[in-house]
Amino acid sequence: MVETLPGFAGEMIARVRAPLAQAWTLPVAAYTSGEVYAREEARIFRRSWWPLARLDQVGSPGDYLSLDLAGQPVMVVHGHDRKVRVLSRVCRHRAALVAEGAGNRKLFTCPYHSWSYDTGGALVRAPLMEGAEGFDRAACNLTEIRSEIWEGFILANLDAEAPPFAPQVDTYTRYFENFRLSDLIVARTLEFEHGWNWKVLVENFMEAYHHIGVHPETFEPAFHARDSRVPESDGPWSILHMPSAHPDEPSILPPPPGLEDWQAKDLFASVAFPHFLLGIQGASVLWYQLFPKGPDRLSLKIHICLPFWLQEAEGFEEIVEGTAQFATAIHMEDIAANDSVWAGLSAPLTGQGRLSPLEKSIWQMNQWWLDQMTGV
Ligand code: FES
Ligand SMILES: [Fe+2]
Incomplete structure (x- = not known):
């Protein structure tokens, strides 16, 4: 049609x-x-697949680079587990951005209420949440975006169904x-x-x-x-x-x-x-x-x-x-x-x-x- x-x-x-x-x-x-x-x-x-960075731009564990992928704030992060990921920069609490620009971090601490994520995107600290019943910290990791490495370029795609690049x-x-x-x-x-x-x-x-x-x-x-x-x-x-x-x-x-x-x-x-x-x-x-x-x-x-x-x-x-x-x-x-x-x-x-x-x-x-x- x-x-x-x-x-x-x-x-x-x-x-x-x-x-x-x-x-x-x-x-x-x-x-x-x-x-x-x-x-x-x-x-x-x-x-579509968007080229976000070259591997050398995030060469060491903790290196990150922030970008905008078709309206989605994302960052390319070299995790301390040596994996390079593309993560959403939107906090899982009330959607503030947890990072801007580029640099090297051990943790991404949200500037709004100080939830902290590690370089793999896992929520490792959420202060003063003790009274929140059934709060599942593990369900609040930064969203990982599908990524692929081609010839040293890190590409990402918001569509989970898209064919690989x-x-x-x-x-x-x-x-x-x-x-x-x-x-x-x-x-x-x-x-x-x-x-x-x-x-x-x-x-x-x-x-x-x-x-x-x-x-x-x-x-x-x-x-x-x-x-x-x-x-x-x-x-x-x-x-x-x-x-x-x-x-x-x-x-x-x-x-x-x-x-x-x-x-x-x-x-x-x-x-x-x-x-x-x-x-x-x-x-x-x-x-x-x-x-x-x-x-x-x-x-x-x-x-x-x-x-x-x-x-x-x-x-x-x-x-x-x-x-x-x-x-x-x-x-x-x-x-x-x-x-x-x-x-x-x-x-x-x-x-x-x-x-x-x-x-x-x-x-x-x-x-x-x-x-x-x-x-x-
Ligand atoms: S919006 Fe990030 S901690 Fe509240
Ligand atoms: Fe030209």
């Missing part, structure tokens, strides 16, 4: 569903409508096998707040067609828009492959051992739907961690990830600084484009636009998005 969406006439959906060479963008309401966003929250965000991205995982993504550490994080729908950012990330307009002096000379290609996908993911325009020049960083020459020099942008974004070039990976905050708002962390073994290399700090400056410069160029798109999408006369065959990743994502949003 197919459901309708507000603002989506039948012919609009048919244009999105058309083969790539005939396809159009999503209708404008997909980006601007509060009703569509509410359905995305229910159908997509609360059923790794089998869905098996082909994708093999595509990047040589890159040793599990070796990465987060060397630096850049933070941004943006006033756009989350799909504006994902779409911008997933096509190189805009190199000609937006990055004429940065990306286009190095990775020509016309050469970009997108392999077939057999799951909820897409890979954009941008071959190097100068394959004979040496790579900037030493590539991971075992990487083929073209793999070390070409640029790849990948997405596991809906918004797990990686920009991969040889040893360096930019992880765009996206948090939708409403139809017209998002928070973004750009994590500069490098292999742990590069930390020992001379000039590591300069490598991190140089990568951070480059990532910021590129993102500034993209911000201008996305601001412009958002102004256009918000205008009353705007309708669907034609996709270029170079925008195959957007087309792939649109098919998946419609499946989630209109399938029952």
Whole structure:
């Protein structure tokens, strides 16, 4: 059975569903409508795997990191039993938040009435509760959220019924096998707040067609828009492959051992739907961690990830600084484009636009998005 969406006439959906060479963008309401966003929250965000942290960000027992997973305050915690868990941060007494930010703790003591939880989420202290008849402390542990570790990323999903992540991205995982993504550490994080729908950012990330307009002096000379290609996908993911325009020049960083020459020099942008974004070039990976905050708002962390073994290399700090400056410069160029798109999408006369065959990743994502949003 197919459901309708507000603002989506039948012919609009048919244009999105058309083969790539005939396809159009999503209708404008997909980006601007509060009703569509509410359905995305229910159908997509609360059923999807979200990358929350890298293992090295919670490397020692007691380390924790707070985040928001589709409206649920959560924390990634490295327990003193050496297990990494994703726990709700909502106190089981009267729902105050037991932690904010990041750090290292033996106990999480709620600031409201001082109930204390250990790093596995067990309630170990609930003062002045002696008179509460039948109070079962063991039934008041912090709720554990389903989590999975993939290539050193800790992912979580609010939906207990959702299929596990790794089998869905098996082909994708093999595509990047040589890159040793599990070796990465987060060397630096850049933070941004943006006033756009989350799909504006994902779409911008997933096509190189805009190199000609937006990055004429940065990306286009190095990775020509016309050469970009997108392999077939057999799951909820897409890979954009941008071959190097100068394959004979040496790579900037030493590539991971075992990487083929073209793999070390070409640029790849990948997405596991809906918004797990990686920009991969040889040893360096930019992880765009996206948090939708409403139809017209998002928070973004750009994590500069490098292999742990590069930390020992001379000039590591300069490598991190140089990568951070480059990532910021590129993102500034993209911000201008996305601001412009958002102004256009918000205008009353705007309708669907034609996709270029170079925008195959957007087309792939649109098919998946419609499946989630209109399938029952
Ligand atoms: S709300 Fe946490 S102890 Fe009362
Ligand atoms: Fe860009």
